[in-house]
Amino acid sequence: MSKKEKNIEISENLKKVQGKEVIELTLKNKVLGTIAQENGKFIAQLPSEEEFRVNSKNEAMGILIREFHLHSSN
Structure with a gap:
C-alpha cells in the first residue's frame, strides 16, 4: 500500500533581526x-x-524542514 502524498504550506517572512535581514520559515x-x-x-x-x-x-531551507520533521511529534 502506498502512502498518500501530504502537502504542507511553509511561509517565508522577511524580518530584521539585530539589524540584519533574515528569512523566517513558518x-x-x-x-x-x-x-x-x-559572506556569500x-x-x-x-x-x-x-x-x-x-x-x-535551498540547502538552508532543506535543513530547517528536515530538522522540523525529525523532531515533530506527528
Missing part, C-alpha cells in the same frame, strides 16, 4: 528557523539556536 504558527546570508554563505538557524552554514538558500 508552518502555520510554528517557526522552523531563520536563514541569513553572510547561508546560515540556517534552528529555534534552538543551532546553526548550519551552507552554500545555497
Whole structure:
C-alpha cells in the first residue's frame, strides 16, 4: 500500500533581526528557523539556536524542514 502524498504550506517572512535581514520559515504558527546570508554563505538557524552554514538558500531551507520533521511529534 502506498502512502498518500501530504502537502504542507511553509511561509517565508522577511524580518530584521539585530539589524540584519533574515528569512523566517513558518508552518502555520510554528517557526522552523531563520536563514541569513553572510559572506556569500547561508546560515540556517534552528529555534534552538543551532546553526548550519551552507552554500545555497535551498540547502538552508532543506535543513530547517528536515530538522522540523525529525523532531515533530506527528
